[in-house]
Amino acid sequence: MTELTNEELQQKVAENRELEKQLTKKNNQFMFDLNKLLDDGVVIDERQKIEAFNTMLKALVEGQKTGITAKQLYGTPTEAVVFVTTKPATPPKTNFASMWLDNSLLLFTFLAVMTGVLTMISKTPQPTQGILSIIIGAMSGGLSFYLIYRYIYIYDMPGADKSKRPGVWKTGGIMALCFIPWLMIFSLSAFIPRAINPSLDPVITIVLGAAAFGVRYLLKKKYNIQGSLFLRP
Numbered sequence: 389m390t391e392l393t394n395e396e397l398q399q400k401v402a403e404n405r406e407l408e409k410q411l412t413k414k415n416n417q418f419m420f421d422l423n424k425l426l427d428d429g430v431v432i433d434e435r436q437k438i439e440a441f442n443t444m445l446k447a448l449v450e451g452q453k454t455g456i457t458a459k460q461l462y463g464t465p466t467e468a469v470v471f472v473t474t475k476p477a478t479p480p481k482t483n484f485a486s487m488w489l490d491n492s493l494l495l496f497t498f499l500a501v502m503t504g505v506l507t508m509i510s511k512t513p514q515p516t517q518g519i520l521s522i523i524i525g526a527m528s529g530g531l532s533f534y535l536i537y538r539y540i541y542i543y544d545m546p547g548a549d550k551s552k553r554p555g556v557w558k559t560g561g562i563m564a565l566c567f568i569p570w571l572m573i574f575s576l577s578a579f580i581p582r583a584i585n586p587s588l589d590p591v592i593t594i595v596l597g598a599a600a601f602g603v604r605y606l607l608k609k610k611y612n613i614q615g616s617l618f619l620r621p
Contacts, residue, residue, distance in 0.1 A: 397435060400442045407445035415448050418458035421465040422472070432473050440472040450483070455542035456614065484534065490615030492530030493604035499525050500597030504590040517578065518585030519593070525574035533572040536563055537616035 408416065419441070426432060448458055462468040503517045517525070539562050543553035554562060575587070588596070607613050 397438060400438050404438065404442050405443055407442075407449055409446070410449050410452075412452055412457075415458045418462075418465060418468075419445070422468050425465055425469050426472070437472065439584075444472075454483075454487070454538065454616075457542075460614075486611070486613040487537075487616050488527075488530050488534050490530075490604060490608070490613050491533050491617055492526045493600050493607075494615060494617055495529045496522060496526035496574075497597045497601040497604070500593050500600065504592075504594035504597065507590040507593070508584050518580065518582060519596070520580055521566075521574070522576040522593075524577045525570075526595075528570045528573045528597075532566040534616050535566045541616075573618065602607035 408419065411419065413506065424440075426437060444458075447461060451457070451461055458468075462471055497531060499517070499522045506516060540554060540559055553559075
């Protein structure tokens, strides 16, 4: 972790105070408990603590915009102690682009593996989807699931204003508006000329699906990107 000058340290402290004012009640309690654990016998350089808290507070404030809590980002306060004391805190990616990317990679894995397996077990081995169709299906599906989370399930997250959650009919309408265009786009992509939408060997398709899952794993490990498919309150 880069050494802070005294001036930078003071700026971080002031910024931390302002960020703390923006936290939800649950996130504020999380940081209070974490700070108490650090003060009760954990050996940590004060500069490192201030810088780590600055990074965490920024991530929490950003995460609140999409209903993501401190527990989802950092685990329990005890687990967060290890996070703060063993490595620089990397801001979890919870914005639209990172969530869409995570969703798309996961859907590409599913669609590619499913296409490859169905082709292999079919009595008439004929690939059902071209590679471009799978990419289009994954990207449009990733957007669809993000929008469903953004406009419906975000209000089920801890600290969210549940009074803003859409009613049953509105929820159904939003889900229809998200799913139907996705399914239409995915279905119509099958008509893309084979010259630019070739059907690959099923083994290659499955390998590409596995590779996409591997890329997703590495991105989550290195950049801590967060998708919306498996977010739970």
